[in-house]
Amino acid sequence: MRIALDAMGGDHAPAPIVAGAVQAVAADPDLEVVLVGDQAKIEPLLSNEGASARLDIFHCTQAIGMDETPVVGLRKKPDNSISRSWQLLAEHKVDAVVGAGNTGAMVAGGLRLRCFLKNVKRPGIAAVMPTLRGPCVLIDVGANVAPKPEHLYQYGTMGSIFARRILGREKPTIGLMNIGSEEAKGHELAKKTHNLFEASPLKEQFIGNVEGRDIHKGVCDVIVTDGFVGNVILKVSEGVFDFLMKMTAKEVLGALQAEKGLAEKAMQNLVSRYDYSAYGGAPLLGIDGICIICHGSSGDRAIKNALAVASKYVRAGLNETIVQELETTPAPTASA
């Protein structure tokens, strides 16, 4: 198992990225990580953190900034760490790429090299969301902000395979994010996608429209939406989580005395379990290989988790199933 890790991507790169890689190879004897980035910056960190025969450096001279316009950055900086990571994947020198850098550049870098799986029209980022009934998959959370109904249909197929293979759901249910439960609700994209699912081989798994308040109730295993709405959902969830944990700490802990320590510990448990920034990153599904996109604020723990998650997905053989099911259960041709 060999994974390319963008050492230059992330709010605090490269230090926590390199530290995460060191921890990951220490924890998994079958894992090799290629740190892609500026050798002069990575090497000193490795000497501090502890080098390993399973940690390589792939030197490149450029990096794309977190706020840089993806397409411009990729074009102006041909030797950037994101493109180099994708290149290693395209040449089958690694099984997966992991990065906490500019999300748009990560996705666009893969698109430029046409690292698509066979039968996939557009890759989508799948995020695992906590719910009252266990985790569910939200897809897409930012790869494709102006999708067609057929793209959303494929997200249903890919999300469903992910829910089966990774979350262990036997026959995952699929919902379409909308602003009401009735069939005729929402904008054109939602209506057309609804009709597409209804007329498709996924009909039995499709539970129809779901609303924002349904996600965390766990009403279905897969929620399909466009990358704009999905990204907003992910970040709003994160924001409300932060807000409420701060308010709870202030008001509930503030009301206690003798048992304040106990309550504090229980809250810390809760926070570390649902902290969105500590998650191991979100897979870009539909790629020939595995690509994990991490939160920009990822620390060493998140990077270590992301590398472990990437290995797990490679071993799960998701992609063979995706290629096969997109072939056997394609979207109906008349889409509305």
Place this chain on the structure above:
Amino acid sequence: MRIALDAMGGDHAPAPIVAGAVQAVAADPDLEVVLVGDQAKIEPLLSNEGASARLDIFHCTQAIGMDETPVVGLRKKPDNSISRSWQLLAEHKVDAVVGAGNTGAMVAGGLRLRCFLKNVKRPGIAAVMPTLRGPCVLIDVGANVAPKPEHLYQYGTMGSIFARRILGREKPTIGLMNIGSEEAKGHELAKKTHNLFEASPLKEQFIGNVEGRDIHKGVCDVIVTDGFVGNVILKVSEGVFDFLMKMTAKEVLGALQAEKGLAEKAMQNLVSRYDYSAYGGAPLLGIDGICIICHGSSGDRAIKNALAVASKYVRAGLNETIVQELETTPAPTASA
């Protein structure tokens, strides 16, 4: 002050609606409420709850269901309580309409009667959201799912007036909901709207793009978005709130013994302060008159609050300012 209240709208109508009206007129001696709906159903409730000279009934025979397709419902049921309420407003027989029924039908009912304010292209629903720095305004949360950049620009103007007059912000800041802070982020609508604000008289108030996680931090006073995304944000916030309060009750309260009661009370305070369903409803801005749209699950307390909020908005004279500012600070004509 005379307000039309859709007595037939809401998940549990008409009982909690009528009860809310009774409480509202008891609390405000200047308030008169016209209960619009089926007299045979409303009258017995009034006898139970306590009639008042300031509570009238406007009888009509039909009601639009919560799950009914708005346009179809309005056309097939001409004597429905939503259309009758709007008619009272259009004829200036009331100052405001309040309803907890089918949101789409409430909005479409107003559009059909062309109850627009002068200079307004499309009305938008404004929701007040809690943040770490006090409340902010999110507009639109469901009136207009496929807006043009000029509509979003007007939402900026109307939201800003709302923040000034109702939330007491001197010079409200305006943010555009997007999936990244850089100018070039997002879909076409977001990019065009960004450019429109940048070239407009609102430029000084405009802070650029904001992300989902910024809302509850309170980074600006007004957040502009389309009705699809806004509706999803509102409902996701509600869903995460429910989820986290349930998890906190289970895990934090579950860890306590002697001080469990204290913690429980603090949590109940927190819940009642931020409970989205207890809010007094959201105004549909851009209407000639005041229209308050309530949560479908509204109980008597929420309806009472909504009637009080409607009176407050009528007295604040929001509409004169909206007409005037849309005239003096129009959107630039070249929109991209």
